[in-house]
Amino acid sequence: MENNAYQDARKENAAPSAGIYIHIPFCKQACVYCNFHFSTSLKYKDEMVQAIIAELVMQKDYLRNVPIETIYFGGGTPSLLSEYEINTIIETVQKNYTVNKLVECTLEANPDDLSREYLRGLKSTPINRLSIGVQSFREEDLLYMKRAHNAQEADYAIKAAQDHELSNISIDLIYGTPGLTDKDWKANLAKLKELAIPHFSAYALTVEEKTELNHLIQKKRSAPVDAEQAAGQFELLMEYAEVMGYEHYEISNLALPGKYAVHNTNYWRGLPYLGIGPSAHSFSGSARKWNVANNALYTKSILIDKKVPFKEEVLTEVQFMNEYIMTSLRTMWGCDLEKIEKDWGSDVLKELMKKAERLIDKGMLELKEKKLIITNKGKLFTDRIAGDLFF
Template sequence: MAGIYLHIPFCKQACHYCDFHFSTSLKYKEDLLQALVKELHIQKDYLQGQTIETIYFGGGTPSILPPADINLLLDTITQLHTVAENAEITLEANPDDLDKARIQGLRQTLVNRFSIGIQSFFDEDLLWMNRVHRAHEAEASVKRAQDAGFENITIDLIYGYPLLTDAKWKHNLDKAFELEVPHVSSYSMTVEPQTALASFIRQHKQPAMNEQQSAEQFSYLMQAMQTRGFEHYEISNFCKPGHYSRHNSNYWRGVSYLGIGPSAHSYNGEVRQWNIANNPKYIQSIFTDQLPAEIEELTETNRLNEYIMTSLRTSWGLDLEALNNIAAGAATELTKTATPYFDKGWITQNQNIITLTPTGKLYADHIAAELFF
């Protein structure tokens, strides 16, 4: 069991909060596409013949690519790998790209899941974020996809930014429930150092984010999702039963995956590697049969800490036996370190599984960091 991630590094314009690798110029699109195909061939043995159960087009904005380009990449994958019949194949998309013709074209590909970057159903918020689409397009894109037969849809929503009142946050969630999507990914607005938003805050053109607001809106999010029958299976992810993201869940469960494209990461349990985050340099290197990647061999401590960080974020929790399989005696040491968080009621233990309580989810990153070896 393994997954493949393809990074499509193009966007129509730059969202003020985004620090992913992308370009707003399509100058290198055709060369990049050929480089992705070539890298798939170069890295065909990375997963050692494992069956591919998930494929994920991320970015950037993969929905910029016409369906023919998506087909080219999927055809290459199916030629080089065994792909499971029930494979989950996800395309990240912006609402403005999902017109009727594009959706109908994507129905002719193997794509069977959309991840739609809505972020908000309010135009003023979308303008503040510098998103390309508008609120009416967000709602319409979901309905068009559903009408075309795409039932496996997730939408992204952001909370914890100055314009988002509690009333507006409630409206955004109510709209998501009204659209009957089976999965919602929801993130607190984070200010990354190299983004336009960080610059605006430094120049006092925008207020800083309010941690109390973020915590309260996250608490409301958890409560609203539970009331509507959604499972909170990862800190930022909620789904109706049976609709969790198989691809992203594999990241959190330590399953091997191959990352293709500039800035893409790969992991096989022992080694992590990541490609250069520069489109021309990536293309040039691939065209000369050189993989432009840095490689890190994971130490025992690396593997322990990665497992703690990823497993604690999920409803499946941290398995103490799995910890001991990485390093003998690690479970005893971690349990001792975790005592203050048991006492505060932030974590709980059921047999060998440690999970975060609802309150603990507010401090997930802090707790994980404190438990690192």
């Protein structure tokens, strides 16, 4: 079953749409595994908000008047923004961009920020969806990850949001952490149904360079991540999600029917988007660009030099094709062979199918209604499978 936004956009004459991502580069404290761009000092938050507003005005022609249907506040920790700051940023979008209707306006939030007072304030903003960084309902995991909240606060935040009519909620969960047994992981998954969560993202714990977790493992002060444990818990995720009625519509994202994340789904569909803030990425339809990942350099460039500090890459036809193969295979809708033939020709289609046949024979891919779709068996090897199909 396809969600309406996705289905409508695939109609030949569907109106184009775009999204805006706003990066809020601040956190109260650093999580042990995180390699995103952020600062734990809030000293220059006011200056950063001013720069974000200024960049929105400076970038107003980037999307060429394509209507904005989604805004996504990511980070960092966007729930450190006040009601006034959120409204000011969104009002800047509405004044400078074509906004017919905001289908989805998401705020990433940490559970410890979602007090009843804060949630009451959010009701006076256009925010209509929360992405809550729960990560685990198990206290030991939260301590290991150095999260700023505890398990009780996670439970409370979700219920409080629902009480304030913010029921369009997604939560993040992490599996594969040392000490997380399969029984513990099943208990985390069971909380989804208990709390009536319509959407969730699940990620294996990964060890990134320049993170505290990597340092601790290198110094043998933390157990290494167990790939076999993570793979087994991913398989449990697929099994339990299906039983509970969730659709595994993207490798890391699951939702009840019709509750897919519109903003993120548009990324996978290849629609244009604008990224605002330090380290934010943008896609125009023909090129990608990314802002400098340095708060001081970003604000100086925007507020003093009056220019956006970014680098850019214009994509080749082969890069476009490979990117479509990779992103489409990550979704339950799969790689559309009719699109491949229409956009890149019958010779490319024949070559793609020649590569795919071996993977179909191995049970990694299936051919269904002129689409290549990754099987549950293949989902453990999605990146490798996409790479095998690349041109």
